[in-house]
Amino acid sequence: MENSSLSRKFTSRFIAGQKLEEGIQVMTKLRRENIDTSLDFLGENVTSLDEAAASRDSYLKVLAAIRAAGVPATVSVKPTQLGLDFSVDACRNNIAQLVEQAAAMNSRVEIDMESSEYTDRTLDIVCALFERFHGSVRAVIQAYLYRSEADIRRLNALTVPVRLCKGAYRELADVAFPAKNEVDANYVKLMKLLLDEGADPAIASHDENIVRAARLYTRDRKIPSTRFEFQMLYGIRRDLQRQLIADGFRVRLYVPYGDAWYPYFMRRLAERPANVLFIARNLLRS
Numbered sequence: 001m002e003n004s005s006l007s008r009k010f011t012s013r014f015i016a017g018q019k020l021e022e023g024i025q026v027m028t029k030l031r032r033e034n035i036d037t038s039l040d041f042l043g044e045n046v047t048s049l050d051e052a053a054a055s056r057d058s059y060l061k062v063l064a065a066i067r068a069a070g071v072p073a074t075v076s077v078k079p080t081q082l083g084l085d086f087s088v089d090a091c092r093n094n095i096a097q098l099v100e101q102a103a104a105m106n107s108r109v110e111i112d113m114e115s116s117e118y119t120d121r122t123l124d125i126v127c128a129l130f131e132r133f134h135g136s137v138r139a140v141i142q143a144y145l146y147r148s149e150a151d152i153r154r155l156n157a158l159t160v161p162v163r164l165c166k167g168a169y170r171e172l173a174d175v176a177f178p179a180k181n182e183v184d185a186n187y188v189k190l191m192k193l194l195l196d197e198g199a200d201p202a203i204a205s206h207d208e209n210i211v212r213a214a215r216l217y218t219r220d221r222k223i224p225s226t227r228f229e230f231q232m233l234y235g236i237r238r239d240l241q242r243q244l245i246a247d248g249f250r251v252r253l254y255v256p257y258g259d260a261w262y263p264y265f266m267r268r269l270a271e272r273p274a275n276v277l278f279i280a281r282n283l284l285r286s
C-alpha cells in the first residue's frame with residue numbers, strides 16, 4: 001500500500017511526497033509565502049536499532065539539505081523512529097546527533113509526542129538534551145492528558161520550549177480527558193500558561209476557537225507575536241494559515257514526506273470523518 005502509485009493520489013493532500021527533494025521543494029515554496037516549516041521524515045516504531053540508525057542518518061541528510069537551502073526550518077522526529085522501543089540510551093544518542101547538527105546551524109529538533117506509554121521516557125530525553133543544547137530542542141505536550149499541566153509547569157520552569165497540541169493517539173479515560181470539550185478547555189488553560197511563562201511556545205492547532213483565544217489573550221496581555229508561533233499540519237486549513245500570516249503572526253507548518261505514510265495518514269483521517277469521503281471521491285475518480 002505504502003509503495004503503490006495509486007496511493008500518491010490520495011495522500012498528496014497531507015504528505016509533501018516520497019522523497020527528500022519533494023519535502024525541500026515544499027519547504028522552499030512555503031518560505032516564499034513567509035511560512036516556516038518543520039520537516040518530518042515519516043516513520044515510527046522501527047523494528048531494530050539498525051533501522052533507528054538509518055532513520056537518524058536520513059535526518060542528518062534532511063538537516064544538511066535545510067542548511068544548503070538556507071531556510072530557517074526545523075525537523076520533527078518521533079522517538080520510536082529513533083529506537084525508543086529498544087533502548088532509551090540509543091534513542092537519546094541518535095537524537096543528540098541530530099540536535100548537535102541543528103544547534104550548529106541555528107535550527108531546532110522538535111521531539112514529537114507519541115502515545116502515553118512513551119511520555120515519561122520522551123520528556124526525560126528532551127530534558128537531558130535541553131541541558132546540553134538548550135533551545136535547539138522543543139518538547140511536545142498533549143492537552144488531552146491529565147498530567148500535562150504538571151509537565152508544562154516543569155518545562156516552563158526549566159525554560160524548555162514547548163509545542164502544545166491536543167493529542168492524536170487513542171488513550172484510555174484513566175490518562176486522558178475522554179470528551180472533546182474537556183480537551184479543548186484544557187488546551188486553552190495550558191496555552192495561557194505557555195504564553196505567560198513559556199519559552200518560545202508553539203500553539204499547534206487548526207481549531208478556530210483556539211486560534212481566536214490565542215489572538216485575544218496575547219493582544220490583551222500585550223504579548224508580542226515574536227514571542228510565540230502558530231503551527232499547523234501541511235494541507236489542513238490553508239485559509240487559516242494564510243490569514244494568520246496576513247495578520248502578521250508567525251506560522252510554521254509540519255511537513256511530512258517519505259514512503260512510511262500509513263500511520264500518519266490514518267491519524268489524519270481519524271481526526272475528521274469528512275476526510276474519508278474526500279479520499280473515497282478521489283479513488284472513485286481514478
Ligand code: FDA
Nearest residue numbers: 112113165166167168204205206207231232233254268271
Ligand atoms: P480539532 O481536531 O478540534 O480540529 C479543529 C478543526 O481543524 C476541524 O474542525 C477541522 O476544520 C480542522 N482539522 C483538524 N484536523 C483535521 C484533519 N485531519 N483534516 C482536515 N481538517 C482537520 N499530536 C500528537 O499526539 N503528537 C504530536 O507530536 C503532534 N504534533 C503536531 C504538530 C502540529 C504542528 C500539529 C498542528 C498537530 C500535531 N499533532 C500531534 C496532532 C494534534 O494532536 C491533533 O490531533 C490535530 O492537530 C487535530 O487537532 P486540532 O487542534 O486541529 O483540533
